Amino acid sequence: MRCLVVDDEPRLRRVLVRLLEGEGFRCVEAGSGVEALAQLEREPVPLVISDLRMPEMDGVALLREVTTRWPETAVIVVTAVAEVESAVACLRMGALDYVAKPFHLDEVRARVAQALDKRRLLQENRNYQQHLEERVEAQARRIEELFLEGVHALVYALEAKDGYTRGHSMRVANYAAGTAAALGLDAELVDTIILGAELHDVGKIGVSEGVLHKAGKLTDDEYRHIMEHTVIGARILGPLMRDAPGALAIVRSHHERLDGKGSPDGLKGAAIPLEARLVSVADAFDAMTSVRPYRPSLSVAHAMDELKVWKGVQFEPAIVDAFQRAFPETAALPIPTPQLQPLRLPVRAMEARRA
C-alpha cells in the first residue's frame, strides 16, 4: 500500500518513512502542503500522514483539500503535545486519527493500522448504502410487478368467466384515453383513466354466470345483482389500489349518472369523480355498439345520437363533446378490439410506492 508522508522536517519524515517501509508501505514524501497536493494530483494514495505546522500550506488546509477531493484517502495528523485542540479540530474535519510528538514507533504503527481499519469500514459502509439503495429500488419495482400481476390475475379470471368483458374493457380504455386526450388532461391522469377503464368491470367476477349470460330480459332483481359489480369490484381492488384512488373511483362510480339517478351511490354532477364521468361515456358507447346475448348492437350513428340525447342527464356534456371530437369518423367506428396491452400504473402511484 502506498503512503504519503508530509513534514517540513526531513529528519522526522525519514523516521516515519523508515517505520512505514518496515511495515510494508511504499512511501512518497512531501515537505509542505503544496508539495503534498502536487503528489496526490499525480497519484492519489490511500494513506497520508501529515504534520500540522508547515510553511506555505499547513496541515489543516491540506486536510481540508484531501477530505474534499480524495474522500477515500485516510489522513493521520502529527501534532505537538500542546496542539491537542488543533488535533481534535482535525478529527472533526475528517482526519481519521492523530499522533502526538514525540511519538513511539509502536504507537504510530497502532494508529496507522487503526486508521486503515476505519477507512475500510467507511468504504464498506458506503458500498453497503449504495447497494441498499439499489435493493430498495429493485424491491419497489418488484412490488409494482406483484401489484400488476395480482390485478392481471383478476382480469384473467373474469375473462375466463365472461369473454365479452376483456374486449369491452380494452375498447373502453381506448375510447377513454382518446377522450381524456381531447379534454387536454395530463399524462398522469390519462394513465389513471386507462388503468381504471381496463378494470372497471372486474367486479363481474362476483356476479352469477346465469345472470351474466342470460339471453332474455333481466328481472329487476337480476339487474340489481348485475349492478352490484361496481361495489364488488371496488371491494376486491380497494386493498390493492390504495395508491391509485382515481382508478378505484372509476371501478365504483362508472354507472353513476349526472342527474343522480345512477348507482351505487346516486352521486350527482361534480360529486361523481371526473375519471368515472369520463369512463361512463366510453362504457356506454361501447356497450351500445357491441352485440350482447340479449340484444343486437346499435349503429354507430345511433349510439352517437343516444350520447347526445342523454347529454346533461346521464353524461357530462363537455365529455360527450370531447368523445365526439376524439372519434369523429363514424365509418371507422366502433374500434376493433385492441391487442392485449400490459397494464400501466399511474405515475403518481408508482412514486408513492417508491417513497
Ligand SMILES: [Fe+2]
Ligand atoms: Fe360496468
